[in-house]
Amino acid sequence: MKFLKSLPIVLGLLAMPVAVQAQDAAAYPERPVKVIVPFPPGGATDIVGREISDRLARALGQPFVVENRSGASGNIGMEAAARAAPDGYTLVVGAPQTLTINPQLFKSNPFNPQKELDPIVVVATVPNVLIVNPKLPISSVKDLISYSKARPGKVNYGSSSIGGTPHLSSELFKSMTGTDIMHIPYRGSSPALTDLMGGQIDIMFDNLPAALPHIKSGRVKALAVTTKQRSDAAPELPTMDEAGVPGFESQGWFSLLAPAGTPPAILEKINAEVNKILATDTFKERLANVGAQPKGGSIADFRELLNTETQRWSEVIRFADIKVE
Template sequence: MFAFTHRSAARWLQGAVVSVACVSSSMVTAMYPALADAADYPVRPVKLISPWAAGGANDIFCRALAQKLTESMGQPVVVENRPGAAGTIGSDMAAKAPADGYTLVMGSSPTHSIAPGLYPKLPYDPLRDFTPVTLAAVVPNILVVHPSLPIHSVQELIAYAQAHPGKLNFSSTGNGSSQHLFGELFKYLTKTDLVHVPYKGTAPALNDLLANNVQMAFENPPALLPHIQAGRLRALAVAGSKRSASLPDLPTVAEAGVPGYDVSVWFGVFAPAGTPRPIIDRLNREFQSALASPDIKTRMDGFGAEIVGQGPDGFDAYLRAEIPKWASIIKAANVKID
């Protein structure tokens, strides 16, 4: 009797321990589903939204990084182009997506720094509705003109524009884009009358620039470099604070005689607000690793991009400084949406 009772008790105790373990696991999953999901992340494809048309710098960066993450994460990272309204349409889609790490967006200066000061009814808040993942790269736009113009320097451009007010057109990838704001700041600081012509992406803007339907642009290096090297466009200056590694002999706009002109485009990855921190940290590690790979670095150097790879907290601080800077530029230059 004693042996039977002992074995029965042992079986009962073993079952009780298993039951408690199962209940505890179920309670953790029920109470903290995000943590349970984060432990297995990712279990299905991840979507990376490029809020610009295919062929531009944002799209190029997205596809290069998506390929690396697909290899390292074991799940496809799929780029989805959602262009429109200077990147705000695609960004808004990402802001309203589930906060589970399966929808990301490649934000940039127009979508997260410029838009708050430009759009009175922006459908998202860059700080409240997103969680920063990584500041990927900073790219100084390049000021170019069509080679048919008798212009070989920034000072010659200013003199020509002042002698022919309203006769020079500059292209952009849309109202509120970096190209638009860079041109407006140039107009303000040089007191020139230039006409803004917005397009629905880099490809149509570049086509008209090459055809001399517009005469100048402040465009991202990836789209411009082949045409500069082939002589189809003439580069005058770099918009940022330092010269580009891809065009080391080209002065900055400030060096060329426009003091105070210092603007660049940044590119960074965001997830919807509320995405669990373990998922954010995993994504940050994956993007940091991709950005550090030799082939990505070589490719970005060729595009004139400076890889940053800043983490979530540093990226958040950077963004909080960028928003008021652009708001002051927009106000000073009296920029309005065309």
């Protein structure tokens, strides 16, 4: 009898954490939220991160303040987020490199992003685009292949960092075309693009949002996109498959995550708000203008993508024998 009398109290105590979480989520956010971008300003990760942060600030009534913390191929910013308090007031913008590629390349990493960060939502996907210095005598992918084969080891390519999808796209291109092109890694997309326009490097793959303004201005020449379908932002560009490299495919995507242990109710609230934002015509148009497409979906969808992408890039890394010392 005593047990039965105390049962409602026990059940009430068990339910308290859920009730507290619901209250926290209802009031969230009550102060500014920091959004870490683990790469320098100007790249695609930064562009998409700032766009969604701005919309979340408008929707939720508190600033979502972007902080660029670059270095170590994105690992510095990702680790800073993983070590932050799991209260919803630190988020991080994730990408294939930082979530599915780096853990396979940096064996001595002191943290595992897929275990120490909670996924929230995939915001957008973007194709990579193959671009060249406009002064080179190259107008197509086939031209580039011929030009490179005539100069083995003399043509170089830049990348935003070691292990990013632009880097792996370049290595996949080399493997599929039999070309010998030298890699010059940079700390971010913006400095690599600057050197491409200045003629210090010859070619590079980059996420379309970062490259698109320079393509439109004529400061770089675009040859093809890396997705199966042409991009709505640049429909005149062929796919790599159409341009003469059958079966070539890669893309980038950008997401939001929080430190592991962040209350699920807060994660679900952010997920729901982002999905609402992605459904608006104004945000769709804004993403299209920078070469991206809205993604969205549930937290479970994001977890499934992480598993799929980890396997995809594992095969490319082994195929290209990419190592990080």
